[in-house]
Amino acid sequence: MTGRRLPGPHPGAEPIQEIPRSAAGDVPFPPELWAEAVYSRRAIPTTLAAGHPAPGRNAAEVDPLPQGPRLPLVPPPLHLAPAPGSPADPSDPAVVSALLHYSYGLLQHDLTPGGWPLHRAVASARCRYPSELTLITPTGALRFDPLHHQLTLLCAAVTGAQYPEHESTSRFIVITSRFARTARLYGDYAPRLCAQEAGMLLGAVHLVASALGLRTRPGQDQKTLNDLCAPWLPSAGEHPMGYLELARPPRPPKTGSPVDAGPQRPGDRAWHPPDLASVLRVRHSGAAIFDPEPAPVTRELIDDLEAALATAPLGDFSCHLLARSVTDLAPGHYVHVEGRLRQVSEGDPLALLEQIGQSEGRVSMNFRSTACVAYLAVRRGAAVARYGDDAFRRVHLGAGAAAHLVCVVAARHGLTARVHNGYDAATAERLLGLMPDEETVIFQVAIGAARPPASFRLPVVF
Ligand SMILES: Cc1cc2nc3c(=O)[nH]c(=O)nc-3n(C[C@H](O)[C@H](O)[C@H](O)COP(=O)(O)O)c2cc1C
Secondary structure (H helix, E strand, O other): OOEEEEOOOOOOOOOEEEEEHHHHOOOOOOOHHHHHHHOOOOOOOHHHHOOOOOOOOOOOOOOOOOOOOEEEOOOOOOOOOOOOOOOOOOOOHHHHHHHHHHHHOEEEEEOOOOOOOEEEOOOOHHHOOOEEEEEEEOOEEEEEEOOOOEEEEEEEOOOHHHOOOOOOOOEEEEEEEOHHHHHHHHHHHHHHHHHHHHHHHHHHHHHHHHHOOOEEEEEOOHHHHHHHHOOOOOOOOOEEEEEEEEEOOOOOOOOOOOOOOOOOOOOOOOOOOOOHHHHHHHOOOOOOOOOOEOOOEOHHHHHHHHHHHHOOOOOOOEEEEEEOOEOOEOOEEEEEEOOEEEEEEEOOOHHHHHHHOEEOOEEOOOHHHOOEEEEEEEEHHHHHHHHHHHHHHHHHHHHHHHHHHHHHHHHHOOOEEEEOOOOOHHHHHHHOOOOOOOEEEEEEEEEEEOOOOOOOEEEOOO
């Protein structure tokens, strides 16, 4: 395996050995990733299966906190709602605190010995949390530190060409990813997980911003992204992934007068449950093996899923639902495209689930007690033709945002959603009837009544 030596995370620390080229590298999403990471269905990365530690495993596990003046954030609220009386303002310190905490903050602390202690608002493969959130204002780039609920000033003044030509009252949230953090456990598989997680985080910011009453426009454009990152992004080790523009909502019209609310744009509004903060505080992915109680999901959950996916921030995906046990809905295969759910076929989909949900010849979770499974499919062929290697980042952003919505909808109904990469993409394409050589599944999300992993999972309050 080719690779390079990176400097250690802090003075005196052992240098991180050999991060795989694709995980560290200059080309963040080489074309082989489709075959290697989407179609390989490896349950265990080769680096771990080979019996020796993944690159960097022996190096200090904790990444250094970014250098720079630290600014405390006001405590986040217990509930999320627009402030009464005036339009939500993305420069309001209370709004910034709430937005960052409920998008990517530390929400639960698991005290189980040997467990993964820190859980954030969004799921992350083995809790590695490779994504970073940076708030960009005309006066600086500020990195969110969830552990301390603070911001670190990375650079002062992001102006001129680097600050996009929008209203000066707009703010931007930029998502970057440190592949090496996930590569320490997953080796070459890391870029795939990091791309998925960046998308989920984009969905999380969009959802919370909407609950706070902000107008939010998510963005994938590479040039805008690079411009936003240019003044502060380190030259290596952290990849720009996506961004969101946050703005005040248009003022409500005065009675009788026409108002220019600006054109309604995709992503301006999002579905969210009434008490989003409480839902996010209880969201979890279940225990190490997904083996839920055999309980049905309700028709209301499916209705919420339909509504939520219709406002997914980037669109460009379809959601295939294999439903086994839903009250008032016949078991079968359903598909959600362009805002509507329609039935494709009837009958218990257990056999399909167990054929798709395989890792290395074994069924990857207990589908017999799982109520339904969502598969998020994208138009890979069209995206690659249009964006080349960058298609990988783009389609994962869009589908990832939708995957987070599935998790939140499940949590709202007291259930658990588990993102699980133990599935066979080629079998999924065939059995779900996707367009050959065009569409592929990039997320499998199981929904069921799984218990949280430990009895010592405590809420974190700042
Ligand atoms: C992109 C992604 C891929 C994942 N893949 C798997 C998987 O293949 N197998 C599995 O058991 N869990 C998988 N998970 C679940 C995570 O390990 C789980 O979200 C993590 O433990 C965090 O738990 P929490 O969401 O309860 O905080 C995945 C999660 C994400 C976000």
